[in-house]
Amino acid sequence: MATADARIAGAGLADSADERAAGNSRFTGSRIGGYAGLFSHPRYERLQSWEGVLRRLVPVLIILFLTIVAVARWIQINSLGAEIVAANKSELYFVAELLDARVASRIRSDDATPNAEALQLMLQNAVAARYLTGGRQILLSDAAGKVIASEPRNDRLTGHMLTSLISDAHMLTLFGRQAAVRDVTLATGESAIAAHRRLPLESGGITVLQPREPMMAGWRTMVSTNVSLFVGTSSILIVILYAYFAQSARAREADTIYLTTQHRYETALHRGKCGLWDWDISRGRIYWSDSMFVLLGQDRLRAPSNTNILAFRDVADLVHPDDPSLLLITDLVLIEHADAIDKVFRMRNADGQWQWTRLRAQVVRSERGEPHLLGIAIDVTEQETIRRRTRTIATRLHDGIESLSEAFVLWDERKRLVMCNSKFQRLHGLSAEIARPGVSYEEMMRQVDNPLQGTEIIQGGKESGETRSYEVRLRDGRWLQFNERRTQDGGYVSVGNDITAIKQNERKLVDSEYRQKETIADLKRSRQKLETQASQLEELAAKYLKETERAEAANKAKSDFLASMSHELRTPLNAVIGFSEAMRAELFGELGSDKYREYCRDIHDSGMFLLGVINDILDMSKIEAGRFTLDYESVSVDEIIAETLRIISREAETKQIDIREKVQADIRIEADRRALKQILLNLLSNAVKFSNPGGEIFIRARIVSDWVRISIEDKGIGISRQELSKLGRPFEQAQNQMTRSHKGSGLGLAISRSLASMHGGALKIRSKPGKGTIVSFQLPLQSSHAEETRQKDAA
Structure with a gap:
């Protein structure tokens, strides 16, 4: 997530509405990073429009600047010189007053008139060294105005009159303190300022001289320095002015070359349907050349901030959403560190149409390591259309060639x-x-x-x-x-x-021609053989007809025999069964011995067994002869099962066999009630017969789709896989050590299977020796025979 946020921030996507509103100032006010700065410089363009005025204005401004500097500095220097003179005059006035007081006090304290040496010493002691700076000279004169001492000591001045040393000396000596400090000229012609004080008792005076040359030496040095600086500054400005005009001329020439070059490369890009890109990825700014705007039909004035610099989002909105986005390109550069980009995508032009564009660019990094994507965008709409059309044609051609049978x-x-x-x-x-x-x-x-x-x-x-x-x-x-x-x-x-088949047919034709010749010869032999076979077939047909008639007669005789035998056997069996029942009931008196009662029971059971065998044989013969008809009606399965269980329960109780039932309620089917009951009796009877004493029998009934499935499971002796294949055939019974003690006709399963088939159902047997047997049969809920019968009755 952090990488994605950094990427989006780097791509410049976080430009808010305020940033867009401030787009002009941001793009033009800050330095444009990257190579777009070579082509986009609005400040330079504004400066270029002022270039003519600047060429005339710059020299005037330089001269005006030098004049103002010279006048201001001259006024400042003159003011400083006047201040120096005034300060020295004040100091001279102060020194004169001080020396006057000191010398006067010495003179008053001395009773005798001092000689010249004493005066010199007195003057030397009275003057401090700091009062003699700047070339000052202090003179002590007598009442006549003759110099008698000087400090610093100068014997060449001693004995000279003040008037010979200083112009206007009489004004100084005449007015004294009232003359203040005056400008004078020395005998050497040097200008100076002087102050004179008369000593008390008309004993002379003190004169303090300050030559102007040493006093103004610092000021003159400053003036020289300022003049030198002004001349140097003027020279530098003149050189700069010359360089400006030279650079201006060179810039005009460079602008001409640049504009010519830019026009040429813009023309080349425009003719080549190309546009220049310079994408500053770190700042999210993209430079487009004019040819790029022309390529998409976008007027440059419609671009943000009236420049060739666009925001990342403005360009990203032009890319088709199904094509590689500009974010993908930033991933390639920032995350995968790709050196070059070559992508094809669609961009929306000014007409709102999608235009195929191929961007081929190189990743170039600035001095600060910021990535720039520099390259060109090419209009490949025509090539893409041709490529798609070529691909479609190639696909159709390939499909057409693939569909050929050759x-x-x-x-x-x-x-x-x-x-x-x-x-x-x-x-x-x-x-x-x-x-x-x-x-x-x-x-x-x-x-x-x-x-x-x-x-x-x-x-x-x-x-x-x-x-x-x-x-x-x-x-x-x-x-x-x-x-x-x-x-x-x-x-x-x-x-x-x-053409394998054709070649084979050719070979077959050759072989056929050879065989045809042999066949013609064989036909003659075959004709004779066929005539012989025809006579033999006639004899066989006659024999088959006789055998068929004999088989039908035998089948009819069998049926008649079984019918007559059943009638002949039933008559004495009924008497045997009836008399045995009467004897067991002792209707005509007691039998006397228990042995007789056992004999009567055996006679009755054997008669009933024989009657059941006869009935099974008759039913089987009717089924095989097709004379067994079903009487369909709506039958309740749970009622039939209950009736069957009541019949078989006595025999099950004798062997202490527990019969459990799990019958789905309210099951009704279209079936023959007597046939369904016979199926259940046969299967339950077999289950009881072959179950061990104290065993269990399970009877289940449920609806499965459009069928009712009934299964009877016992835990008896079971049947082997070999014996299972024989069961269901008439007069077949599985033989093993256990079944030898169970007598039966072997028709029960055959009759049950046949009755289930007549209903449109089926019977299946699953068994394992020693584990038990499961016999299940299923019958349709709605019988087709019953439906046909109802339709006939309705008709």
């Missing part, structure tokens, strides 16, 4: 495979890896699973040039016929068909 193969002028269909591959046993475009004929034939065994030229040949036909026989015995034709580029196309 083998098809196309070779180029170097006998290399161009294309073939699957029929050709199957005929030669070639896999798709072997039969690939570009493989040579010789290499393919070396890997054929079914090589050629022989060739027969039918028409043409290599020397015939354009077309030829030939037949080849494969190793597996098949025959192929190929028709070849040269193509315009020097290759050839071959169409082959499997």
Whole structure:
């Protein structure tokens, strides 16, 4: 998630509405990173429009600047000089007052008039060293104005009159303190300022001189320095002005070259249907050349911020949603560190139509490591349309060739495979890896699973040039016929068909002609043989007719015999059964002995058993003769099962067998009530008969789809797999050590299976020796015979 957030932030997607509103200031106010700055510089364009005014205004501004600097500095320097003079005059005034006071006090304290040396010493002691800076000279004169001492000591001045040393000396000596500090000229012609104080008692005066040259030495040095700086600054500005005009001329020339070059590359890009991209991925800004706007039909003035710089989202919105997005490109650059990008996608032009564009760009990093995607976008709509149309045509051509029933193969002028269909591959046993475009004929034939065994030229040949036909026989015995034709580029196309059947028919025709001759000879022999066989068939037909009549008569005699036998046997059996029942009931008196009662019971049971066998035989004979008819009615299954259980319960109780039932309630079927009851009695009787004393019998009934399924399960002796195949046949009974003690006709299962089949159902037996037996049968809920009967009754 962190990577995705960083990627989106890097791609510049987080541009809010405020950022878009401030787009102009952001794009034009900040330095445009990357190579887009070479082509997009609105400030430079504004500066270029002011270039003519600047060329005239810059020299005037420089001269005005120098004039203002010179005047201001001159006024400042003169003011500083006046301040220096005023400060020195004030200091001179102060020094004169101080020396006057000190010398006057010394003179008053001395009683005698001091000599020249004493005056010199006194002056030296009175003057501090700091008062003598800047070339100052202090003179002590007598009342006549003659210099008698000086500090610093200068003997050349001693003895000279002040008037000879200083101009206007009489004004100084005359007015004294009232003369203040005056500008004077020394005898050497040097200008100076001077202050004079008269000593008390008319003993002379003190004069303090300050030459202007040392006093103004610092000021003059400053003036020289300022003049030098002004001259240097003026020279530099003149050089800069010259460089400006030279650079301006060079810039105009460079602009001309740039505009010409830009016009040429824009023209080239426009003619080539290309546009320049410079994508600053870290800032989310994309530069488009004018040709890119023209490519999409977008006016440059309609672009954000009136520049060639676009926001990431503005460009991303132009990309088709089903094509690779610009986010995918940022993933390739930032996550997978791709060096180059080559993607094809659709962009929406000014008309709202989707235009195929191919972006080919190189990842270039700035000095700070920021990734830029620099490249061109090409309009490939026409190529994409041609490619799609070519692909559609190629697909149709491939499908058409695949639908051919013949083998098809196309070779180029170097006998290399161009294309073939699957029929050709199957005929030669070639896999798709072997039969690939570009493989040579010789290499393919070396890997054929079914090589050629022989060739027969039918028409043409290599020397015939354009077309030829030939037949080849494969190793597996098949025959192929190929028709070849040269193509315009020097290759050839071959169409082959499997003519094995035709070849076989040709061989058959030859063989048939030979056999036909032999057949004609055989026909004569066969005719005689057929005549003999015809007479024999007539005799066999007569014998078959007699045997059929004899079998029908025997079957009728069997049925008549069984009917008469049943009648003849039933009459004495009824008497035997009836008399045995009377004797068991002792209707005419006691029998006397228990042995007689046992004999009567055995006679009755044997008679009943024999009667059951006779009834089974009669029922089976009726079923086989087709004279057993079913009387369909709606029968309740649970009622039939209950009646059957009541009949069989006495025999089950005798063997202490527990019969459990699980019968689904309210099951009604269309069936013969007597037949259904007989099926249940036969199956339950067998279950009781072959179950061990104290065993269990389970009877279940349920509806399965449109059928009712009834199953009877016992835990008796069971039946082996070999004996199961015999059960269900008339008079068959499984024989084992246990069944030998159970007597029966063996018709119970056969009758039950036949009755179930007559209802449209089936009976199945599953058994394991020693485990028990499950006999199940299923009958349809709605019988087709009952439906037909109802339709007849309704008609």
